[in-house]
Amino acid sequence: MGISVDTPENTREYMLQKAGYTFTFLSDPKLDAIGRYDLVHAKELASGKDIARPAEFLLDSSGTVRWRMVTENFFVIARPEQVLKAAKALP
């Protein structure tokens, strides 16, 4: 599932209609979850806003983190094959 500060309208337009993704997207404009996960990128340069820094967490069915990637460089984010490998290792 994808989480960003974008509004539901923008997410619908960019991620569903333009990009064609079919998984769940959630909007966090007040940085409620983003803050709880300590992923706030305050006054980010390009947007001038408080947004989420890129990060991925794979949770098992109990909600426990089994794999994560909190990148050090936002040009490097989790690759699909890394996530699939981690998912296959789940019980």
Added chain:
Amino acid sequence: MKRLNWQIWAGFVLSLVAGFSYPFVFVRWPITREFPWANLILFAIAIVLLFLGLRRAFKPDKRITSKIFSSLAAAFGIMLLAALLFLIFVMGSWLPPSAGAPQVGEKAPDFTLTNVNDKPVTLAQLLAEPINNKPPKAVLLIFYRGYW
């Protein structure tokens, strides 16, 4: 007859292509985004051309204007390369520390957020809601920068 210093022109145009193809093209694929191989190869060719053009412009029979123009073109190409490397390797790592982000083995904090249909959704719900009549094996949370 004066012959066009094509090396300097080609080098100049190619350095533009090398710089701007990163944000517009090569940023799409992890292999060319994480390390700008494609752009560095383009820049290498551009710099060779700029060097050849410069050498030609600085031959004694060439006019001062061609010396000035080719120097500016070469400087611009190098600046674009420096800007791209700065963007990827310096600005790319301007991220907060996120020391409090959930670690492997920890429980992911619950949250309630709005989906694209303006309905509230909790993490607990996503962990429990059946997909194809089977309980989900896992949930992947992807925090992304968004389009604002």
